[in-house]
Amino acid sequence: MKLTTKAVLLVGALALAACTNAGRFDNADSVNLNDQPGSGAGGAPGFDDPSSPAYFQQAIGDRVLFAVDQHTLSAEARATLDAQANWLAQNPDYSAVIEGHADEQGTREYNLALGGRRANAVYEYLISKGVSASRLKFVTYGKERPIEICSEEACYAKNRRAVTVIAGSVTS
Amino acid sequence: MMERVKTFFAAMVAALGLIFAAVGAASAAPLRIEITEGVIEPVPFAVPGFVAESTGAEEWGARLAQVVADDLTGTGLFRQIPASAFISRPTSFAAPVQYADWKAINAQALIMGAVAVADNGRLTVKFRIYDVFSGQELGKGLQFQGTTDGWRRMAHKVADAVYSRITGETGYFDSRVVFVSETGPKDDRKKRLAIMDYDGANVQYLTDSQSIVLAPRFSPTGDRVLYTSYATGFPRIHVLDVGSAQSRILESQSGTMSFAPRFAPDGRTVVFSLTQGSNTDIYSMDIGSGGAQRLTNTPGIETAPSYSPDGSRVVFESDRSGSQQLYVMPAGGGEATRISFGQGRYATPVWSPRGDLIAFTKQTKGRFHIGVMRTDGSEERLLTASFLDEGPTWAPNGRVIMFTRETQGASGQASLYSVDVSGRNLKRVRTPGGASDPSWGPLQ
Numbered sequence: 332m333k334l335t336t337k338a339v340l341l342v343g344a345l346a347l348a349a350c351t352n353a354g355r356f357d358n359a360d361s362v363n364l365n366d367q368p369g370s371g372a373g374g375a376p377g378f379d380d381p382s383s384p385a386y387f388q389q390a391i392g393d394r395v396l397f398a399v400d401q402h403t404l405s406a407e408a409r410a411t412l413d414a415q416a417n418w419l420a421q422n423p424d425y426s427a428v429i430e431g432h433a434d435e436q437g438t439r440e441y442n443l444a445l446g447g448r449r450a451n452a453v454y455e456y457l458i459s460k461g462v463s464a465s466r467l468k469f470v471t472y473g474k475e476r477p478i479e480i481c482s483e484e485a486c487y488a489k490n491r492r493a494v495t496v497i498a499g500s501v502t503s
Numbered sequence: 504m505m506e507r508v509k510t511f512f513a514a515m516v517a518a519l520g521l522i523f524a525a526v527g528a529a530s531a532a533p534l535r536i537e538i539t540e541g542v543i544e545p546v547p548f549a550v551p552g553f554v555a556e557s558t559g560a561e562e563w564g565a566r567l568a569q570v571v572a573d574d575l576t577g578t579g580l581f582r583q584i585p586a587s588a589f590i591s592r593p594t595s596f597a598a599p600v601q602y603a604d605w606k607a608i609n610a611q612a613l614i615m616g617a618v619a620v621a622d623n624g625r626l627t628v629k630f631r632i633y634d635v636f637s638g639q640e641l642g643k644g645l646q647f648q649g650t651t652d653g654w655r656r657m658a659h660k661v662a663d664a665v666y667s668r669i670t671g672e673t674g675y676f677d678s679r680v681v682f683v684s685e686t687g688p689k690d691d692r693k694k695r696l697a698i699m700d701y702d703g704a705n706v707q708y709l710t711d712s713q714s715i716v717l718a719p720r721f722s723p724t725g726d727r728v729l730y731t732s733y734a735t736g737f738p739r740i741h742v743l744d745v746g747s748a749q750s751r752i753l754e755s756q757s758g759t760m761s762f763a764p765r766f767a768p769d770g771r772t773v774v775f776s777l778t779q780g781s782n783t784d785i786y787s788m789d790i791g792s793g794g795a796q797r798l799t800n801t802p803g804i805e806t807a808p809s810y811s812p813d814g815s816r817v818v819f820e821s822d823r824s825g826s827q828q829l830y831v832m833p834a835g836g837g838e839a840t841r842i843s844f845g846q847g848r849y850a851t852p853v854w855s856p857r858g859d860l861i862a863f864t865k866q867t868k869g870r871f872h873i874g875v876m877r878t879d880g881s882e883e884r885l886l887t888a889s890f891l892d893e894g895p896t897w898a899p900n901g902r903v904i905m906f907t908r909e910t911q912g913a914s915g916q917a918s919l920y921s922v923d924v925s926g927r928n929l930k931r932v933r934t935p936g937g938a939s940d941p942s943w944g945p946l947q
Contacts, residue, residue: 402781428736435909438850438864438893439717439940440763440776441820441827443731443738444783444804447760451781470737471760471778475715480689482890482911 382422384497391418394494395453399487400437402448404456412453415495416460429453429469430494432476434487439473446471453493534611534634534641536580536670538902538925545582546611546669548575549589553616553628554596563618563626563651567658571614573702574662574676578903579928581669584610596629605635612641614665625650628657632665642668655704656947663946675898676701679944680905681719681728681745684708685917685937692937696730698745701898701943703933709748718894718940719743722766725944729753729764729773740764740775742790754788754795763806767834768814774798776806785819787834798836807851810834811858811878818842818852818861818878829863831878842880851894854878857901860924864893864906873906875924886926890915894939899946905932907939 378385387393392415395408404412419425431450433442450469458464479486536546550572553564575581590604596617605613616630629646633639645664647657656677663674684697684706693712696719699705709728710716717738719730728743735752738760743750753773754761764775767787774787783804788795799805803823810817811834818831824841827848832839843849847867854861858878865872865885871892876883891909898904902924908931909917917939919932932938 435891435915436869437866438807438827440806441804441822441850443717443760443762444776444778444806447778447783448781448804455781472715475692475694475717477690480913480915482913482915 384425387415387418387422387495387497391415393496394492396488397449397491397493399434399491400445402445402452404452409456412456413460416457416462419457419462419466423466426466426468426498427457428496428498429457429467430476430496431469431471432490432492432494433474434490435474435477435482436487437474443471443473446473449491449493453495457495533637534669538580538670538672543580543927545580547582547584547609548572548612548614548665549584549605549608549610550575550614550616551586551589551593553618553630554593555619556596556617556627557619557621560618560620560626563620563654564616567616567618567628567654567661568614570655570658571616571662571665574659575665577702577930578666579923580666581612584608596631600633602633602635602638605633610635612665612669614661616661620651626654626657628654628661630661630664632668655700659700672902673900673946675900675903675943675946677947678899679721679725679947680896680919680932680941681709681721681944682919682934682941683716683719683939684935685939686712689913689915694939696728696743697938698728699934706935709743709745710750718763718942720765720942721944723768723770723945725947727766727770728942729766729775731762731764738762740773742773753790754793763808765809767810768812772814774808774810774817776808785817787817787836796836798832799839800836809853809861811854812856813858818854820850820852827866829861829880842876842878843883844880845883853895853897855897855901855924856899859901862895862897862904864895873904873922875904884926886922886924887920887929892920894941896941896943898943903928905941905943907941909939 392411395411429450431446433445450471454467454469477490479489550568552568555561555564572583576583588608591601613633613635619627627648631644632641634641659676662676666674678701680701681698684695685692687693694716695712696709696716698707715733717731719728726745730741731738732741740753740761741750742753760778762776764773771790772787773790776783777786782802785799785805785808786795786797801823803821805821808817808819815834816831817834820827821830827850828841829843829849829852830839830841847865849863849865851864852861860875861878862875865874870888872885873887873892873895874885889908890911893907895904895906903921905921907917908920909915916937919938919941921932922929
């Protein structure tokens with residue numbers, strides 16, 4: 332019975348991911364560009380520079396999405412995280428904080444715990460792909476930091492996310 | 504900013520037995536509201552402006568009477584008779600009550616007050632309550648003294664006395680609420696801890712909006728507040744001293760996130776949730792020594808714990824069954840008994856200060872409800888329904904519940920509402936802007 336439920340939910344997750352255009356590049360709020368090593372003050376972030384956090388955010392994809400009340404990683408999410416792990420391997424000076432989020436359809440405390448589960452799922456996956464745990468932290472924001480503000484599934488789907496935020500250099 | 508908190512007046516409550524002889528046998532008074540009865544016809548009352556007994560006290564007399572009237576009317580149990588209907592206008596606190604004049608306008612309760620302001624600025628407020636139709640005083644007259652800063656508290660104390668003598672329940676007007684003040688759009692919301700009187704007056708901010716703050720919880724005596732803050736970049740429980748507005752992190756286990764704190768009735772023990780890896784469990788901790796004890800041990804999400812008033816048990820929510828449900832366990836941990844079995848998800852249980860009920864948030868069919876059930880899970884009743892209601896908190900007398908209601912859509916905003924445990928008298932609580940996560944403090 333449990334397995335059937337999971338299978339149905341997984342299909343749901345894939346369908347959502349497919350139709351919500353998860354790769355939109357217009358949500359730049361999650362990377363603190365001021366903290367980037369080497370980025371010019373006020374200058375446009377180096378999207379062309381494959382070692383820049385901006386490249387990570389936009390070309391690699393800094394976020395994965397989740398089905399309602401779930402923290403399992405979809406195939407698409409795992410593909411994104413594989414690329415994240417690869418980027419982190421090639422850019423060992425950076426650390427990252429994984430932020431887990433929930434949509435507004437839940438109570439505050441539960442959503443904190445749910446966001447924690449999502450962030451932890453990404454954290455564990457990146458570690459399983461060779462990223463050192465010392466470079467990673469995770470935090471939950473529950474439903475406190477939505478990026479989309481409508482009260483419809485189109486927004487909820489984008490808010491149920493875990494975002495890998497590239498932080499300053501580990502050694503600095 | 505905290506001046507008012509620090510210099511809050513020390514209420515001096517003195518029975519006026521020496522000054523006034525109690526009239527009649529108050530215990531035989533028939534004026535009575537049984538709150539538990541199904542339908543209540545509000546009791547009509549008259550509260551003339553408090554008689555000024557010193558020069559400059561007239562203004563205070565009108566304001567005091569207004570707050571008393573607002574408190575009583577706000578319960579839904581009382582109805583104010585407007586002053587325009589009065590036949591007699593009392594000019595002396597000591598003069599005999601003209602019962603016939605009050606009977607004629609059907610005032611069942613009459614509240615007579617007087618106020619004097621001394622040269623040093625201190626107010627003296629006294630009052631008597633009369634059961635008009637039996638022609639008797641209801642209880643004894645009382646007198647309070649305090650600074651003008653505390654004038655609303657004195658009015659609340661008068662209203663508490665009226666409420667208590669007519670319903671037989673303790674009042675809740677002289678109490679405060681700590682909550683999260685919210686400003687800004689939904690995707691850039693600023694949150695600050697704030698404290699106010701139960702009716703929304705005297706709002707003071709306890710934190711700035713630099714960090715997200717969530718779910719403040721009063722200590723049993725109202726002297727401290729537990730809350731969750733992102734000041735460190737991670738959700739951590741802080742404890743704030745209300746008088747000084749100074750706060751500190753309650754615990755500092757690195758690599759973990761803690762939230763959903765609540766005091767035990769002893770004021771020393773704290774129960775809360777701690778996330779480690781994918782797992783969120785409930786712990787208790789001695790606030791002095793910092794010694795923590797793990798109370799739950801399942802892979803599920805266990806959160807939102809709340810003690811029974813005797814401190815022996817903890818009600819909490821867990822998704823160990825596959826969805827959020829309510830459980831009760833011994834305060835020291837151990838076997839938990841599931842108490843919620845209806846359709847939907849149950850969250851944020853809070854034990855009534857009377858011990859008889861548990862209030863909760865219920866999510867079902869895309870709607871949120873505040874509800875109550877008996878402590879064994881029986882007799883569930885939903886009191887509200889909206890797009891998003893959550894986080895109930897009990898009035899100190901266990902008769903009223905305050906909670907957060909958030910409206911739908913891109914311009915959605917959170918407000919505080921209150922509702923009687925009967926489901927009647929749903930109303931918005933006045934706050935300066937958006938507000939969420941109320942915690943109702945004790946009767947002061």
